[in-house]
Amino acid sequence: MKPFIAAVPLLAVAITNPALAEGDLSRENVVDVTIELGSSDDGMYMKPDVLEFETGKAYRLILVNVDEIKHEVALNEMGERVFTRKIEATDPDGNLIAEVKGHINEVEVGPGKTVDWYIVPVQTMEASEITCELPGHLEAGMRASATIK
Template identity: 35%
Template sequence: MTVIHPRPLARAVFAMLTMTALPAAAADLTKQEPVTVTIRLGGMEGQHRFTPDLLTLEAGKLYTLRLENAGTQPYYFGSPGLADAVYTRKVVAKDAAGKVVAEIYGPVRRIEISAGHTVEWWFLPVRTGRFDDVTSTKKLAEAGMRATIEVK
């Protein structure tokens, strides 16, 4: 015979009744249209920078972060703080013509983008915060290639 204890059951029912309901589209990522935001890495004149170097995102919205390497060398994009604050849906790698050459699923820590190519990181911010740890490499960060992403 199974015995159901009333206290844990009552707590579970209370929790379900008092939770704020999410809109159906927010709860189901397949129904959300992503908001596309672009960051350019590097520049045509050898500039080592992120453009823009400040982004503000909203928790609970699906984003496609387009990382376009406008430089003549490979660049990295990494932010441990942001990586810990988002649910990654996928990463899409594209060639210079914009054709999808790979899709990667699972957590993302750092992305390398070849010169002239684009990568799209699809994610849903699940935690707010200010992440001023967006860098390419330590050497380039020391030279000023840094960015900040704020999730509200």
């Protein structure tokens, strides 16, 4: 029984050791990637329209809708190759309104609003489209190309 009792404090140290938190790639060194959603005289757009990600890196996709209508970001194939840690919606003062977790492939962003989508790419991917699937938006040019290395 004494070896078990002696092992309990060691186990507690191992479980709470901050060095173990370093292995959580979903929270370390998050890279911000702003994607602007909008429209112009030339049609609808996502800026930038070419995106590159790396497996194992944590990203915050900052989806900024600068338009007067709602837009959507659909990851399509990329959605199957990333882990979504969460999506956050905040009010203008930065107070949390909602946090959504689980497998997510598309997000609608209201007019003039911003949503943060936290992802970690887990699988490589050749160029694939990120699109807005709202009626007429894709046809108006609302797409971007994404690659995961």
